[in-house]
Amino acid sequence: MKELDPMVFLAVFQEMLGPMLWVMLLAAVAAVVAFVALLVRERGIVSRRLVRAELLGLIGGVVALVIMAQVSSSGFTDAGGPADWFLIALVYGVGAVATVVLTYAVMGWMQPRQARA
Amino acid sequence: MSTPRLPDLQDPAVEPLRRRFLASLGALPLAAAVGTTTAPARAATIKTQARIVIAGGGAAGLTAASRLAAALDGASITVVDPRKEHWYQPGFTLVAAGIKPQDYVVSGTASYVPRGVEWVSEKVAEIDPEGQKVVTDSGKVLPYDFLIVALGLELHYAGIEGMDTARIGQDGLGSIYHSPQAAAATWGAMSQFSKAGGVGVFGRPAGEMKCAGAPLKYAFITDDRLRRAGTRSKAELVYMAQSKSLFGVPIVAEKVRMLFQDRGVKVNHEHVLQSIDLGKRIATYKTPTGTAEQSYDFINVVPPMRAPEAVRNSPLPWTEGAFAADGWMEVDRDTLRHKRYPNVFGVGDVAGVPKGKTAASVKWQVPVALDHLIGDISGKASQEVYNGYTSCPLITRLGQAMLIEFDYKDNLITSFPGVIAPLEELWISWVMKTMALKPTYISMLRGKA
Numbered sequence: 295m296k297e298l299d300p301m302v303f304l305a306v307f308q309e310m311l312g313p314m315l316w317v318m319l320l321a322a323v324a325a326v327v328a329f330v331a332l333l334v335r336e337r338g339i340v341s342r343r344l345v346r347a348e349l350l351g352l353i354g355g356v357v358a359l360v361i362m363a364q365v366s367s368s369g370f371t372d373a374g375g376p377a378d379w380f381l382i383a384l385v386y387g388v389g390a391v392a393t394v395v396l397t398y399a400v401m402g403w404m405q406p407r408q409a410r411a
Numbered sequence: 412m413s414t415p416r417l418p419d420l421q422d423p424a425v426e427p428l429r430r431r432f433l434a435s436l437g438a439l440p441l442a443a444a445v446g447t448t449t450a451p452a453r454a455a456t457i458k459t460q461a462r463i464v465i466a467g468g469g470a471a472g473l474t475a476a477s478r479l480a481a482a483l484d485g486a487s488i489t490v491v492d493p494r495k496e497h498w499y500q501p502g503f504t505l506v507a508a509g510i511k512p513q514d515y516v517v518s519g520t521a522s523y524v525p526r527g528v529e530w531v532s533e534k535v536a537e538i539d540p541e542g543q544k545v546v547t548d549s550g551k552v553l554p555y556d557f558l559i560v561a562l563g564l565e566l567h568y569a570g571i572e573g574m575d576t577a578r579i580g581q582d583g584l585g586s587i588y589h590s591p592q593a594a595a596a597t598w599g600a601m602s603q604f605s606k607a608g609g610v611g612v613f614g615r616p617a618g619e620m621k622c623a624g625a626p627l628k629y630a631f632i633t634d635d636r637l638r639r640a641g642t643r644s645k646a647e648l649v650y651m652a653q654s655k656s657l658f659g660v661p662i663v664a665e666k667v668r669m670l671f672q673d674r675g676v677k678v679n680h681e682h683v684l685q686s687i688d689l690g691k692r693i694a695t696y697k698t699p700t701g702t703a704e705q706s707y708d709f710i711n712v713v714p715p716m717r718a719p720e721a722v723r724n725s726p727l728p729w730t731e732g733a734f735a736a737d738g739w740m741e742v743d744r745d746t747l748r749h750k751r752y753p754n755v756f757g758v759g760d761v762a763g764v765p766k767g768k769t770a771a772s773v774k775w776q777v778p779v780a781l782d783h784l785i786g787d788i789s790g791k792a793s794q795e796v797y798n799g800y801t802s803c804p805l806i807t808r809l810g811q812a813m814l815i816e817f818d819y820k821d822n823l824i825t826s827f828p829g830v831i832a833p834l835e836e837l838w839i840s841w842v843m844k845t846m847a848l849k850p851t852y853i854s855m856l857r858g859k860a
Contacts, residue, residue: 305859309850366845367510372810372838377830381839 322392328399336402343401344394351394358389456484459788464545464555466535466721468492470500470856471759471773472561473523477858478781480525483788488528489553491535491545494520497856498591501770501848504625506594507587508632508809509602510845513595523856535562538725540752557754557784560727560740562719564621564760564768570715572686582689583609583709587629588621601709605636608645609708612694613676616715617653617683618737621760621768624803624815626650626713627657627667633709634674635808648675649705651682651696659766660821663805666834670807679703684712718761727755729763739763744819745796747780754787756780764799765819771802774855800824804844812840 307315333339362385363369370382463479465472468490476490502516524530533547538560545553566588568574579586580596583604587594604611613630615623630650637643650657650671657671657678658664671678682696682703687710694710696703716737718728723738727749730741740757741750744764749755758776760768767776779797786793799819804812814831816824823833831839854860 302854302860305854305857306847306850309853310846362842366842368810368838368841368845370838372841374811374836374838375832377827377832377835378838380830381842 325392325396325399328403329395332399332402340402343398347394347398347401350397351390354393354397355386355390357393358385361389457482457785457789458484459486461556461788462487462554463489463557463559463784464553465490465559465561466492466538466545467561467563467759467761468494468520468524468530469497469561469563469759470770470852471563471777472559473497473520473856474773474777474858475559475561475758475781476528477523477525477856478777479784480527481858482781482785489531490524490528491531491533491547491553492520493532493534493548495532496520497523499849499852501622501852503587503591503594504628504632504806505845506591507585507597507601507629508806509598509636510809513591515849516591516594518853523853525858535719535721538721538727540726540749540755543754555754557787558752558756559780559784560722560755560757560761561759562722562761564619564716565719567715567717568712570616571684571712573689574687574712574714575689578689583692583707584689584712585629585709586712586714587625588713597711601633601636601711604646604709605633605640605642607708608637608642609647610706611637611646611648612651612705612707612710613649614651614682614684614696614711615653615713618715618717619734619739619768620713620716622803623659623768624805626711628806629711630676631670631674631805631807632809633711634676639809643675647677649677649679651684651705652678652680653683655680660815660817660823662821662823662834663815663817666813667805670836687712716760718763722761727752727757734763744799745779746783746793747776747797748783756784766799766801766817767797769801769803770852770855771816772800774851774860775800802826804840804848806841806844807836810841811836811838812844813837814840814843 359370373379373382463486465475472490472492476488479486479488497518497520499516502511505511506513506516531547531551533549533551535545536548537546543555545555545558568576576589578584579589579593580599583600585597585600587597611633613626615626630648634648637646656664657667681699684694685697685702686695692707694705694707696705718738722728722740727740728738729735740761740763742748742757742762742764743750747756747758747762749757758780759773776797779795782793782795802816805815806812813834813836815833816826818824825833831837851860
């Protein structure tokens with residue numbers, strides 16, 4: 295591949311996901327903004343909430359792998375080499391981190407007063 | 412006999428066009444600053460009144476149309492193809508594997524014809540490179556300054572005595588290439604075979620063919636289906652190779668030999684399907700010593716392939732050498748420009764070049780050919796070269812594939828060096844085949860990839 299161009303990636307992902315691409319990107323940006331805003335407002339991280347979010351994150355990674363298996367008509371049991379383990383780790387990692395950020399932000403904004411009390 | 416010349420760009424009549432081209436260049440930075448340059452090819456738009464005819468609206472024709480529409484301003488671009496349906500052919504094996512539904516590979520040609528391009532929904536009946544015109548089956552005459560031939564190839568089922576495409580899906584007869592319907596019907600026949608077992612026969616024709624990996628893939632997929640059904644021990648799989656090798660690229664051929672040995676697929680070399688008795692389920696092969704019969708319970712018939720009639724009957728094919736008999740176009744392998752008619756280009760399956768009959772090849776051929784065509788218009792000769800790039804995600808079982816990429820010289824090319832090893836059976840390669848390939852292909856048709 296001669297031209298590893300971000301515009302090509304964008305075009306391909308747009309074909310792959312359609313309008314969902316923008317929904318997902320917006321959701322991701324919204325989650326990160328909400329997370330950062332929460333950190334700023336609370337002037338730090340609430341470890342109790344983070345641990346809960348991380349517990350959900352473990353499940354989020356598994357969910358990401360299940361979705362991946364469904365859309366690719368295959369699964370991580372088909373791994374045949376290091377590149378596959380890297381992909382599995384990547385998919386799990388993205389699913390886990392996204393879940394942690396989203397859960398932490400949602401929990402924080404849903405119960406803001408409790409955290410301060 | 413006069414050889415058509417390229418449009419003379421030094422002609423004073425062309426000069427105003429050139430000035431407009433330069434003026435349009437001047438406007439570019441502003442356009443870029445406000446983000447209005449959405450041209451997929453991201454090249455400067457060139458003003459021209461050239462008449463460009465694209466014979467064939469498949470993968471190569473539509474890709475060429477999209478890129479030309481984006482790169483040229485004022486050109487008359489015409490695509491000639493009667494087919495309303497567009498078939499995503501790289502997906503046929505997935506349909507025949509029972510992985511994807513039939514409609515996965517079907518879309519509409521109209522959705523890919525870019526604005527500003529005229530689509531003549533008629534069959535190309537005649538190509539006259541001397542008179543610089545294309546004639547359709549209704550008698551419509553389309554004169555051109557430049558011609559891009561992207562008519563693909565013809566599946567020559569009649570070249571196998573006794574073959575009847577209407578019976579694909581019945582009596583253990585499969586043939587993936589024919590159509591989306593045939594691919595689905597082939598899955599029906601193979602699915603039955605995978606439950607019952609018996610003798611499964613695979614192979615490929617002599618001569619050039621599109622995606623030479625597909626017949627191999629289907630042998631691997633059938634093996635896997637049998638294993639998953641627990642019937643592998645009740646089945647014998649035979650692969651009939653047309654030559655002494657299993658694949659045109661030696662290092663890949665050797666890997667496939669090892670995998671077939673591992674999976675217990677028997678190989679017969681120099682066996683070319685000559686005739687078939689669909690009722691008795693007997694295939695007859697031409698061999699160096701005569702003919703050989705092979706009975707089967709399931710067979711995947713891959714027909715001989717040749718250039719379409721309109722090309723074979725034109726002066727465009729090679730007149731000597733390996734590509735002459737089947738009428739493949741005599742183009743320069745580096746530029747895809749016709750060797751005798753410089754204003755004619757041949758891209759996609761129809762091009763008489765070694766390798767290169769895959770959608771991935773189209774992705775690399777079309778930009779090179781167009782760069783040379785546009786170079787003729789702008790007067791700036793192109794240096795772009797097509798190196799024979801061909802890619803084949805060779806499925807070796809459901810869930811794994813080898814991402815094989817190579818060039819004219821049988822070199823392996825690695826798109827992801829150090830990450831995806833070409834001769835390794837990997838899930839990531841399968842994921843690319845099932846998830847990323849179709850969106851990439853569609854982006855290609857739209858001129859965006």
